[in-house]
Amino acid sequence: QQPVQSPQAVILREGEDAVINCSSSKALYSVHWYRQKHGEAPVFLMILLKGGEQKGHDKISASFNEKKQQSSLYLTASQLSYSGTYFCGTGYSGGYQKVTFGTGTKLQVIP
Amino acid sequence: GAVVSQHPSWVICKSGTSVKIECRSLDFQATTMFWYRQFPKQSLMLMATSNEGSKATYEQGVEKDKFLINHASLTLSTLTVTSAHPEDSSFYICSARDWETQYFGPGTRLLVL
Numbered sequence: 001q002q003p004v005q006s007p008q009a010v011i012l013r014e015g016e017d018a019v020i021n022c023s024s025s026k027a028l029y030s031v032h033w034y035r036q037k038h039g040e041a042p043v044f045l046m047i048l049l050k051g052g053e054q055k056g057h058d059k060i061s062a063s064f065n066e067k068k069q070q071s072s073l074y075l076t077a078s079q080l081s082y083s084g085t086y087f088c089g090t091g092y093s094g095g096y097q098k099v100t101f102g103t104g105t106k107l108q109v110i111p
Numbered sequence: 112g113a114v115v116s117q118h119p120s121w122v123i124c125k126s127g128t129s130v131k132i133e134c135r136s137l138d139f140q141a142t143t144m145f146w147y148r149q150f151p152k153q154s155l156m157l158m159a160t161s162n163e164g165s166k167a168t169y170e171q172g173v174e175k176d177k178f179l180i181n182h183a184s185l186t187l188s189t190l191t192v193t194s195a196h197p198e199d200s201s202f203y204i205c206s207a208r209d210w211e212t213q214y215f216g217p218g219t220r221l222l223v224l
Binding site: 002030032034040041042043044047049087089098099100101102103104 | 145147153154155156157160204211212213214215216217218
């Protein structure tokens with residue numbers, strides 16, 4: 001079953017922060033985050049493998065709450081280049097298995 | 112990060128013809144590759160998992176006889192859309208697994224007239 005992301009869409013001004021949530025109805029083994037710009041393939045951002053793990057680079061970070069079967073992506077001090085559609089991808093069993101992509105969140109950063 | 116290429120980028124074909132799409136991992140070996148389809152403004156839907164040297168695993172609802180997958184080497188998987196029809200028009204994206212991470216190719220836009 002497809003993970004549900006919220007919000008569906010968000011508009012930010014440069015410098016503002018945003019949080020994107022990914023929620024699964026099934027127990028999660030891993031969470032992957034991707035950004036896709038219009039007309040292009042998704043680009044890998046990060047993967048979280050353990051419940052409670054937090055990761056980040058530059059001003060984009062993510063957390064994984066295994067108990068709640070949720071992950072959140074945090075974008076701070078947003079830049080114009082952050083615009084795109086963000087997808088979470090979830091893995092449901094131990095070891096690497098297929099990834100099921102979430103419903104997507106469209107983010108637009110304006111000057 | 113790892114690089115995955117896809118060829119061709121764009122295909123326009125007549126209804127009833129077959130189209131082959133190649134997916135290559137350029138700087139790493141991938142025992143597992145994945146094929147996705149994405150319709151406009153929708154998420155990526157997994158079509159099949161391609162395993163080197165063995166048969167692909169198809170997702171429910173995906174016709175294996177229509178979407179032929181061959182993973183002949185550790186760096187190449189191909190998807191052939193047989194007897195394509197207008198409803199097969201879509202954005203087809205492959206990805207290759209490198210340890211725990213999937214790296215995506217640039218995608219192939221297929222338009223069937």
